[in-house]
Amino acid sequence: MTGRPWSLRRRLTLTLIGGAAVLAILFYLVVRTYAQQIAQQSQDRILEASVTSLLDAAVVRDGQIELDVPYAAFSMLDTAADDRVFYAIQQGNEFLSGYDGLALDDADPGAGPIFATRAFQGTQVRVARLTRNLPASPRPVLLTVSVAQTRDSLAGTLWTISVNAAVFGAAFFLLAAGMALWTSASTLRPLGQIAASVARRGPGDLRPVIRPVPLELSPLVASFNSLMTRLSHSLTQSETFIAEAAHRVRTPLATVRSHAEATLMRVDKDENRQALRSMIRAIDESSRAAGQLLDHAMVTFRSDQLETQDVDLVTICSEIVDRLTPVAEMMDLELGLQSDGPVPVRADPILIQNAVRNLVDNALKYSAAEGAIQITVTARPSPTITVTDQGIGFPQTEMASLSQRFQRGDNAKGTVGSGLGLTIAKDVAEAHGGRLELRNMEAGGACAILHL
């Protein structure tokens, strides 16, 4: 997809508001049209009544039309706006009385009243006209009466209704617009909540979303959950595969190494011994890498399903010191542990052990002979395990990337290592909600601090 991302919420809001606007305008137009019709009808009814009362008052006497105009015929046309009134009375085509301009030429008896809007005396008037046959001898007399009225009152009524309709329409629109904003916000809230809950997760959290979701979102969430399951499954598989592979490699390597050592003892030629030593070194490196891959897989697995218990960091560290002291002595290194009494924490002891061992391993590897490695366990302000050495230290420029997988310092070439040691320590720290801090000592040497 290209272009600017579009907003579901904005689209929903605009659609609803647009709909409300269309409805409001429609409402205004319908009310206006109806009002116009009704107002026109009521004016027509009154005009018709006036015309009828005039015709009813007409009689033929001695061949002459007598029309005793009833007072009500015109007084009923009194309006709030004092509309002007015009009328014309004609016999056939002959004008009898009223306003001559209003008379017409073609009288049509029998038809109902005719209504028309036309211009008269420079203004718009509504005319009602009715023609009737009056009985007379020798033949009936055709009498036509037209009554007209200006439309000021009608216009006033229409204006009032239009203003009211406009006010109601605007109020309706504002209300609907407010409801549209609220509706779109509340409709899309679950989407935001799911996004937020997924965003809050740690990098290794691949659990399915189990919170209840709206019907419309369940396909998306189901797909998401299925993806998560497959991803998790795939990750587990690859970790398992790595562990299995490392395990399978390590055992034959041990056999190969023992054979190589036995051969080394039997071989006298200097160049052959050199080759065998290189071989043993390579086997060691592979073996160690396999071991660390196993460690890493284990750490990843245990981190995912972290099971903590009450442990003492000092006890764990002293066990490691005990186990690694022979190795250190072999390398002419001093391994010391310092603490002010037990440091109890809730943690996975296996993981802590693994992390500390890897840190000490690193220290052993990168220390020159006759150096000292110091493990310090402190309880305050937070439980930490600090491992310091007097070796070459971390390369200053790569401090940040060192704890990534298979990343090794520039100055580590020539030393056996896989690049997984610091990664394991870091994963363990993060699994316990802590972090790994790396820095160099002022006096030289590296310092790795495991904050728990």
Added chain:
Amino acid sequence: MRNLAFVIFGLWAGLVHAAELEDRRLFEGAAGQVTLRVLSSTDTDIFAPILDGFLERNPTIDIDYAVAGSADIVTLISDCPDCFDVVISSAMDLQLKLANDGLARRLPGLNGAPGSQWRQSLFGFTLEPATVVLNREAFAGRDVPETRQELIEALRADPEHFRGKLGTYDVRLSGLGYLFATQDARTSETYWRLMEVFGNLDAQLYCCSGDMIDDLARGDLFVAYNVLGSYASSRPETRDKVAIITPRDFATTMMRTVLVLDSTTREAAATALVGHLISGAWTAQDRPGYPLPSIGAADPSLLNVVSLEPGLLVYLDRLKRQLFLGAWSSALVR
């Protein structure tokens, strides 16, 4: 088209007699710049105090005040709509027709008393009931009638005493007389019975209130019907000789109305005059018995006020007028 309606309307008025001005006087403001031409049915002497009051407040205006009968006013306006700016008349129906025919300018800034204006162009500014005016001497020792019925009975009781001594408007000549007569007829059948009695007793017909009141004061008339009583009471020489009765059964009451002609070029001055009239500001305290009571001074609930509405056009219809005048003539003209 508008003129055509006037031609037809003006025909009957023109047939009776040629329309002409009865009086014309120029009222000058202190610093007159604009001359406002007023055509009125009210006598100059009666209207002068109002105009003087107006000119005091508006010294830059001169008023050319012309007087004509209310029916003649229509003819004069239709003959020359540009000759006048303001029309004042007691014939509400004719005034309403002028406004209805689009000859009056709408003055949206003005607000008269409720029910005293039509279309923001025709403004009523007085309330004047039609009264029965009696010669006191002629009724000495008799009960003074207070309703039309009592008047009929008084006349029938002694017909020879009243024969030739009754007067009313000739509705064929007087616009105001026609308005009063038609509204009376609309209100009650008693009017026709009274007119029958008047006809039988050889009633005199008058064009104007003034002549009737003169004859009353002189004793030539004993009863004048549908006269503006205020005219009689305003004259000190007649006041003691006549009794003014506002009939208790109903008192047809007209509003003197004013409109500004749409053709005017002096709208500001004309509007000022209309505003002055409808404000009632001219009803000065120190002029008791002034014949033109302002609309706010009277209590309209006691009176049968003719309302400004299109119904007034009814009796102006040619056919209707024919019928009415026919009935009226057969009752009164022998």
